[in-house]
Amino acid sequence: MSEPAYVLDSTAFYAGIPYQGSGRYYTTYLVIEEVKHHSVGSSLIHSRVQVTEPSAESLGKVKSTANRTGDSKGLSDTDVSLLALALDLSRADGGATLVSDDFAVRNVAELLEIRLAPTSLKGGDWKSITWKTYCRGCGKEYSNPKLTVCNVCGTPLARKASTA
Ligand SMILES: [Zn+2]
CATH class of the missing domain: 3.40.50.1010 (5'-nuclease)
Incomplete structure (x- = not known):
C-alpha cells in the first residue's frame, strides 16, 4: 500500500x-x-x-x-x-x-x-470526496455528472459533496 x-x-x-x-x-x-x-x-x-x-x-x-x-x-x-x-x-x-x-x-x-x-x-486528514448530482426541486439523485436538468421535474441540477 x-x-x-x-x-x-x-x-x-x-x-x-x-x-x-x-x-x-x-x-x-x-x-x-x-x-x-x-x-x-x-x-x-x-x-x-x-x-x-x-x-x-x-x-x-x-x-x-x-x-x-x-x-x-x-x-x-x-x-x-x-x-x-x-x-x-x-x-x-x-x-x-x-x-x-x-x-x-x-x-x-x-x-x-x-x-x-x-x-x-x-492535518494530513484530507479525505477524498465525491460529488453527488441532485435536483433541488424534487430531490432525485443522479449518478451521471453530465446531466444538467432533472428528468422528473425539469429543475436545473445542483451538486453536493459526499465524503462516503
Ligand atoms: Zn426534479
Whole structure:
C-alpha cells in the first residue's frame, strides 16, 4: 500500500498543508510561481512538495474536457497544469487526490474521474470526496455528472459533496 498522494493548488499552500503525516505532495511549476513569495510556501517547497510537469497528453485531455463542459474560461493555465498532473498521477499506483476549492477545477476533475479534496481539511486528514448530482426541486439523485436538468421535474441540477 503506497502513501496517499496529493496534488496541491495555490490555495492549498495558503490554507496550509500538513507538515506531519505520510502523504506525498505534488504541484506544478506554475503554482510555485504563484506562491514563491509566500513565506509558508517557500519552506514547504524544499521539504515536502515535489514539483512536476504534467504530460502533454494529459494537458490536451484536460483542455478538450474543459472546452466540452464550458469551463475553459474559468480555468487558468495553472489550473490546467494541476488537472493534467493529477490525471497523470491518477493512472499511477495508488492514484492521487487533487486539493482545490476552485469550482471550475472541481467540475473538470469530476469528469476526468480525478479524486478531489477541499483545502479546508487539514492535518494530513484530507479525505477524498465525491460529488453527488441532485435536483433541488424534487430531490432525485443522479449518478451521471453530465446531466444538467432533472428528468422528473425539469429543475436545473445542483451538486453536493459526499465524503462516503
Ligand atoms: Zn426534479
